[in-house]
Amino acid sequence: MSTDSITKNIPRLSTKREFINCLLIATVGCTFGQDMGIAPTYQFPSFKANFKVNNTWINGIIVSIFNIGCAIGGVLLSKISDYKGRKFTIWLAVSIFLLGGMIQLIPSTHYGQIIAGRFISGLSVGTTAVVAPGFITESITDVKHRGTVVVFYQFCVVIGIIYGNIVTLITSRAYPLDDNFNNNQWRIPIGFGMIWGLIVIVGLIFVPESQSYYKHKEERLLMQRENKNESKITWTECFTGKPRLGFRLLLGCLLMFFQQASGINYFFYYGSLLFSSVGLNDSYVTSLIFSLVNFFGTIIGVYCVGKAGRKTIFLWGCIGGCIAMIIYSSLGSFALTQSDGTISKSVGGCMIAFTCLFIIFFAISLGPITFVLVSELYPIRTKSLSMGIATNCNWLTNFFITLLTPTITAKIGYKYGYVFVACLGAAIFFTYFFVPETRGLTSNEIDMIFVGKNDSSYYEQEGDDEDDDKSLMDPVLITNISSALKYDSSNNESLEKQKSPSTEIDAISNNNLA
Template identity: 40%
Template sequence: MANEINEIMARQIANMQDRIHKSEDANEIFPIGKSEFFESESNLLQDTPPQVPTRHVDSAVNDKIDDEKKMDGQGKKDDKPSPFLLKSVALCVVISFGGFIVGWDIGIIGGITNMESFQENFGPLVNLNTGRHYFPEILVGLVISIFSIGGVIGGLTIAKAGDWKGRKLGMYLSMFVYCLGLAIQLVHDYSWSQFFIGRILTGLAVGSTAVLVPMFLSESAPIAIRGAMTTLYQLMVTFGILMGNVLNYILRKGLADPLDNISWQLPIYMGYVWAATIVTGLFFTPESANFLLTKKGCVESAKFSFATMNGIAEDDDLTNKFVEQTLQQQYETERQSNGLGLFEFVTGKPKYCKRLLVGILVMTFQQLSGINYFFYYGTTLFEKANLNDPYLTSIFLSSVNFVSTFGGIYLVEALGRRSCLLLGSMGMFICMLVYATVGTFALDASGSGIVMIAFTCIYIVFFATTLGPVSFVVVSELFPMKTKAVSMAICSSFNWMFGFMISLLTPVITAKIGFAYGYFFTACLLLSAIFVWIMVPETKGKSESDIDSLYENKR
């Protein structure tokens, strides 16, 4: 058998060398497969030569060599440990506490402004019947919603530090501003304007982290689980809402004196704990490898960062491939955008303007879904629905929100981004339609409160598994590295602006039309489904160059 194989190979090698010598182009490539050496695949047994002495031959010529190397190194490959990602996942979880402080504010502020101690200390008006201070509805809306205005400004200003000096420095700066805002809210217990200014500052910080944390996670999380890790931001938002509601309930039920200031001060003091958690995580987390490569040109530092977060060696093939692809993509991006200047995030190609519009609308419809209608004012809404303990109801709803978000971590990869957004928009549309109809036309009917809570829960499940986490994933994947910071900041700012309008106007509107306000969100959800169907591309599993190609091919 060995002699037959050698004779066959000798003939094929001689024939191939003759072809090469007759070629006038020394660099001509000759694609050669296994079939030119062996009569059949079954003859690939042994005694085959280790290499073929030819010039400029396609890699297929060396298939046998590769096979032998694989066989020789099989034991080594089997012994090679799989990437150890526990540390990387832990760091991503800690960094995602930037989302927790968003949820914490959503969870505590509605309850705080409803507490007797807060109203008595800060309320500018006096109830002549009881002698107690209170807030007018429009002022409650302003105190709550000004946080969102701070978020708009912070996302467009402080977040830029992450683009200039690094994602970590941007988040360090955000935490400093956040702690300063907490201090101003607590420095006095009698001036609502001082509390108001403190909320602006905390909003600035949280608006910045709303840009930087998803960006940092999308750039630094292990490649194998990057989509799931990016959804951690929204998971932590839901966890923050739940914990905020739980603390409000404990303070409301556990304090003997409802006028004790600790009932509204303790939730704010806890913000320092969350800020310290984020700072600790940042200390142990390397800077984004993408930032180090594309902004600083630090190849070795980028390799260290990528290898650390992916649990592999710095000289691993995956690390080198990441560096090569990132630098190549940066070169292509700079070549295509040469001379575009300050407004490259709009004028750049392929279709940066359209991509920005898609990102803006994704984040806008996330807010116009009406989710914060429930979380900011849930205690007030369900009090009007004649429920005995609206604080307990808020805890139940926020628990549903938190648990369901784990499903979002799975669905974002299983179904893809576009399908999740479409499914969520339609599911929430149906639930909000039922909620608004029952609240408007059958509020006094037996069991109406239970029906409203049931459909609110289903609505929240849809949000937590789709629009909630997936919107952030889409926006973090939609833009090229060169314009990602400014594009994500603009998209985030629209989310904050619409959040401001909803939180400001909800008390006034519900006082006028009650639960019919839900029909507005119903219409927005229908528009969201149409928009996703027509304009949102599928970004699952696509690299930056893949998404560029997708938009190049679109009309």
């Protein structure tokens, strides 16, 4: 009994239901976003007093260690999805997220506890950042909607940021910030962030496992029967496999690098600290304004990704963000401080305006499009591992930015923004000359972009696999693989009696999935 015979007998999904499923999967992005949203709590006097955080390096490590956890989770834990399924892996990751939150809330006065808790939470977010976008692309039938639904993940990240900002703002108003002994200031935001983990666990109950996962699980079992080593996905394959998987991996890594090197988290993690220095009385309100701008920009991005090419949107986002960052950095470096040493509030207001403009460009382009492009670059066989490696570059870049920002800003001030300008300039060059357009293309069609003219062996393989690729896009719902196998076997009793090799493989699959 083949996988095709299973999928043929399962009811089809409506496009509306597919969109709902994708949105439920994407809610896991809120766990990432809320961490960014509550970042200002680590600047609260009560937090620094409780954990004796008395220098910028410790502060940077507390914020940035989260990204190290994300990097490790994105490469190692995400591989579980190839063997246990996308849904199970997200459930496992969210459970780890809740564990990390509980560790942070345990009464203690040593900052090592917070570092450990944030590292563990990072393992979770790094895993879901790899698995969720891939799971979403496998849950939508029509390729023309693929980019739109992947943007759902970034949209939920933005929702999480706003949620974290609101909780932080409320606690900053409810508990006086000059009270160095009221730990509710920082405990409440961390505790409320854990709510998203519970929402994801419940929401995934109603989402079916990826059809692509089941199909490739069956193929892997068949290959194991013929040659046990042939079915293993190796690191070497991601770098040297055909067609040009190594080059595609490099593209994904650079796209992820440029997303963070644009400087977006320079504002989101340290926005309250940056703009308190320009004379603003309530910098937490400014952080919330940035998040709301990000929200509306992402809505525009959801619309644009379905109307324009990925490459075009990404390129113009880099150009617009670069211009906005140049003006922001120049104002802060040369116009903010007046000749008498006072701060010009009008210049500070202009800096906020250009920061908002930068965030709009990011929210429309680099924010959502990066995940869309990277999720489309790789074949299903190597997608989890390749995306894990590429996303790892995102986390490591974010780690160094969040670690070094307090120290560098203290030394060179707003000139730090020119570093991001240089990175955006490099991103413009890279995107224009090397990034392919993937909008509306199937996995096989994207493969063909990277096939060399003399690679006749892949052309032959492409012809053999064309039907398999189409079957992956078959709009069906696998709500329970065990019941699907049972249903199919009831219509093929004669095949069961013959004890053919394929039925033995199905039995193995059924036992493994039970």
